[in-house]
Amino acid sequence: MYESLKGKVVLITGANGGIGLASAEALAREGASLMLSDLDEQRGRELVESFISRGTPAEFEACNVTDAKAVEALIAATVERFGRLDCAVNNAGIEHAHQRLADHSDDDFDRVVAVNLKGVYLCMKHELRQMLKQGGGTIVNIASLAGLGGAPQLGGYVASKHGVVGLTKTAALEYARKNIRVNAVCPSFTKTEMVKRMIRKRPELEHALESASPMKRMGEPEEMANVVVFLCSDASSFVNGQCHAVDGGMTAM
Ligand SMILES: NC(=O)c1ccc[n+]([C@@H]2O[C@H](COP(=O)([O-])OP(=O)(O)OC[C@H]3O[C@@H](n4cnc5c(N)ncnc54)[C@H](O)[C@@H]3O)[C@@H](O)[C@H]2O)c1
Structure with missing residues (x-):
């Protein structure tokens, strides 16, 4: 569907599951080559074997994204x-327990x-340094609806994702003349291990999260991946510095 992604080299962090893996699968279907990265090396190697057996050039490099040297090495x-x-999908992320700010750990x-x-x-x-060297590229950060507005009891997470939105817009402005586009995807609650972990701790959340959405359901990782693919591809060639809510209409309310 997106011819421009054929043979493109895509790096995905947090690629071992959830939105990262769904993005890898979707990009592989468009003919991209994959550099997958995450914490668990064994799981990563199994995924690489699976991609290679289906004809997608793929490699795994373990990397904790908090480690500057490891990121540079990646x-x-x-x-x-x-x-x-060519394209980087900065997706690795974590949640924290629900807590109000006055009691935040x-x-x-x-x-x-x-x-x-x-x-x-x-x-x-480090992605920008490489893209500047080679004359272009695209970056897609996975932020969150929590990067676009407040979310009670998720103060630390909200602060981190607002930061990602700010970095996305700043980099887009800084490198717009260098053939580098930088955008973000802002998912609402999406059925991944992250949300399943939250629901295991507080089962009542499942119904609450579904009923809060105009479409009365959570997003699927594949629905986020579809937007990642669009933003990586030349189909979005004039889309820059945008933080796209993918939320079943939640921000329309
Ligand atoms: N699931 C949701 O509802 C939702 C909503 C909005 C935004 N997001 C964002 O989407 C992204 C993907 O989340 P997901 O829902 O697929 O969760 P997930 O837990 O299924 O996947 C996250 C991946 O990141 C990896 N990871 C965690 N810490 C890391 C580190 N320090 N270095 C490298 N990798 C690390 C994990 O091992 C895991 O494979 C995250 O940035 C998350 O904040 C998720």
Whole structure:
């Protein structure tokens, strides 16, 4: 469907499951080559084998996105293996337990900001350096509806995702003349391990999350991946610095 993605080299962080894996699958269907990255190396290697057996060139590099040296090594490994980096999907992220700000755990705040915000900053920095060297590229950050508005009891997460939205817009402005586009996808609640973990802790959340949506359901990872693919492809060639809500209409309310 998106001819422009054939043979493109795409890096995805947090690729072992959820929105990251759905994005990898969708990009593979468009003919992209994949550099997958996440924490669990064994799972990553199994995924690589599965992609290769289906004809998609793929590689896995373990990387904790909070580690500046590991992130630099990840971009270097991508270029060493595939020769370039055309698209980057900065997706690795974590949640924290529900808590109001007055009772917020400092450790939870530091942890979520380290992964969700500093991790994206570090990835963008090294991806941009490579894209500048080679003359272009596209970056898609996975932010959240929590990057566009407040969300009670998710203060640390909200702060981290607002930061990602800010970095997305800033990088888009800084590199618009360098053939580099930077956008974000802002999912509402999506059926992945992250949300399943939250529901296991508070089962009543499932109904609450579904009924809060105008479409009375959560998003599917594949529905986020479809927008990631569009933003990576040349079909979005004039889309830059945008943070797209993919939310079944939630922000229309
Ligand atoms: N699921 C939702 O409802 C939802 C909504 C809005 C935004 N998001 C965002 O989407 C992204 C993907 O989340 P998901 O729902 O697929 O969750 P998920 O938990 O299924 O996947 C997240 C992946 O990130 C990896 N990861 C976590 N910490 C990491 C680190 N320090 N370094 C490298 N990898 C790390 C995990 O191992 C996991 O594979 C996250 O940024 C999340 O904040 C999710």
